[in-house]
Amino acid sequence: MAIRPLLHQFALSRNRRNPSLLLSPLSVPSPSLIFILRRIASAASPISGPPPHDRRHSHQKTSAYQQYRVRPLSPPETLAQKIGKAVRRSGAPSKARVYADVNVILPKEYWDYESLTVQWGEQDDYEVVRKVGRGKYSEVFEGVHCTDNEKCIIKILKPVKKKKIKREIKILQNLCGGPNIVKLLDIVRDQQSKTPSLIFEYVNNTDFKVLYPTLSDYDIRYYIYELLK
Incomplete structure (x- = not known):
C-alpha cells in the first residue's frame, strides 16, 4: 500500500x-x-494469528477446560468396603444410643454372669447324628432328642475358662425368646471329662460359605437390620 x-x-x-x-x-x-x-x-501488515487480547482469552478457556476435565466414573463402593473404611474417632467413648442404662435399671442377676448357677441337664437324652460346623471355641453337630426324636443342634465347647462359659450361657438366657435369636433348649455336661455342651433348636439353613457370595448389598443390610432390631 x-x-x-x-x-x-x-x-x-x-x-x-x-x-x-x-x-x-x-x-x-x-x-x-x-x-x-x-x-x-x-x-x-496484519499480525498472523489472533490478537493478543483474543489469545489471552483462548488461553484462559483452555486452562478452565483442563481444570474441569471430565474424569471417568469409578464403580460404586460396596457396603463391605464402606464398613472396612469406617474408623472410630480417637478418644471417643463408645456408648449405645439406646438401651445404654439397662444394667442400672435391671437387677444384678441380669448382668452378673459370674454368680450364675448352671442347671445341668442329662447328656444321655441327646444323640449326635453328624457334624455340621466348627469354630474357635466349639464344634457343632446335628443331633436328636432321644425321647421325642426331635432334631436339635449340639454345640460342644472346647476347654475354656468357666467365666467365658457362664457369660455365653447368661447372654443366651437373657436373649431367649427375642426376634431372630436361636432358642437355647438345654445345657449338659459329660460326667467324666466335664466338657459342657449347649443344646439349641434346629434351624434348616444354607451353609454360610455357599450363601454369602450370593448376597447383595441390600440382602446384607436387611440381615444386619434384623439382627440389630
Missing part, C-alpha cells in the same frame, strides 16, 4: 478546514500524523 499518497490526501482534507496548515511541510509530520502513520502501518 502506498503510504505517501494517503498522507497527502489526508493533509489536503485537513488544509481545506484549516488553511494555516498549508504552511506545514509533510517532511515534518505532526504528532497526529505520526498516529495516523502507525494505524496505516498496522493495517498494511
